[in-house]
Structure formats: C-alpha cells, structure tokens
C-alpha cells in the first residue's frame with residue numbers, strides 16, 4: 529500500500545498510518561530550521577518551525593526495519609536540536625558525510641561551502657559491502673523547481689550503498705522528489721511524502737520521466 533507512492537501531506541500524520549518495521553532505508557533532506565529564503569524570495573515550509581520537523585523522526589524510527597539506516601542532511605546551526613531528537617528516537621550516529629562545494633552558498637563568519645549528512649542506525653545494521661567514502665562529490669541541481677533541490681547524482685550513491693534492489697526507500701521531506709527519482713533509477717521502491725502540492729505534482733512528472741527512461 530505504501531510502495532511507490534507520492535503522498536501529499538504532513539509526514540507525522542501520514543507515517544502514523546504506515547506499518548512499523550516496513551521501510552528498508554530513509555534518505556531525507558529536512559528543513560534545516562534556519563528560516564531559509566533564497567535570492568528570489570522562495571522559502572521552505574516549516575523551516576522556522578522545529579515542531580513541524582523534529583517529531584517526524586520518531587515515526588521514521590518506528591517505520592524503519594530493525595537494523596537499518598537513516599541518512600539525514602542537516603543544517604549545522606540546528607545540530608543540537610537534530611542530534612537530541614535523533615537520539616531520543618533511537619537513531620544512533622554512525623557516520624558523517626560531507627560534500628565540499630566548489631562555490632560559496634553564503635558568507636558570514638566563514639564562507640559556507642559544504643553540505644553534510646549524518647548516517648544514523650536503528651539497531652545494528654549489517655555494514656555495507658562497499659561503505660561510502662565520507663567525502664563525496666557535489667553536484668549543483670540548479671534549484672530551478674525547488675529552492676533546495678538536491679541533484680540525483682548526490683542522492684543515488686547513498687541509496688546504492690545502503691540498500692538493495694527492491695528495497696523500500698522513504699523520504700518524509702521529499703521536496704521535488706529527488707530521493708524517489710534516485711530510488712526508481714536504482715531499482716528500489718520509494719515512498720515520498722511532501723506537504724506542498726506543487727512539489728508532489730513535480731515529483732509525479734519526474735517519476736513519469738524515469739518510467740519512460742527505463743521502458
């Protein structure tokens with residue numbers, strides 16, 4: 529019922545309907561809790577509202593199968609809140625991946641020029657056959673359709689390293705659906721949950737393109 533679905537809704541509510549221990553891998557890019565606004569004024573829902581983001585990880589942990597992985601991007605300025613909520617949800621930090629960018633996103637106390645994600649474990653997952661190096665190549669998506677879109681080439685190696693063909697990959701903060709697209713292109717099933725309808729429609733279009741590409 530939850531395989532290969534794009535669900536437009538609030539993740540906390542949607543995941544409550546999802547059976548426990550049913551998801552093989554979570555790859556997600558939640559709002560970084562920084563009140564983000566890009567140069568053209570685009571914002572992200574819940575980026576100023578930790579209550580709309582952090583409690584979702586309790587459900588993520590419940591729906592993940594025992595001994596499996598969750599990979600979550602995060603914003604460094606809210607790491608205390610994220611790490612506290614992951615720990616409370618039973619998700620243990622087992623690795624950290626960085627993507628150095630060849631350009632600066634923003635300048636302040638330093639020039640901000642990398643993205644980062646934590647590798648979190650529920651239980652004791654079997655280690656991947658080919659563990660990823662914790663410094664990965666970045667590719668800029670162009671952010672044309674979504675203000676913080678990740679490139680498929682950034683997400684696909686995570687899915688390939690931490691899941692098997694046919695596994696179910698969940699993204700509870702799906703945006704334009706990059707995780708679902710990368711999962712489909714890698715022969716995995718997906719469950720993509722996103723609040724904003726325009727991004728759910730975009731995900732549908734992108735996945736229709738994948739189906740044509742794979743046909």
Ligand SMILES: C[S@@+](CC[C@H](N)C(=O)[O-])C[C@H]1O[C@@H](n2cnc3c(N)ncnc32)[C@H](O)[C@@H]1O
Nearest residue numbers: 538539557573574677678701703704706722723
């Ligand atoms: C950082 S963006 C993800 C971008 C995505 N990685 C991509 O490549 O397009 C986070 C997304 O989470 C969505 N969101 C925020 N809170 C949510 C919630 N409680 N349930 C579902 N989606 C949510 C926002 O609308 C936003 O599109």
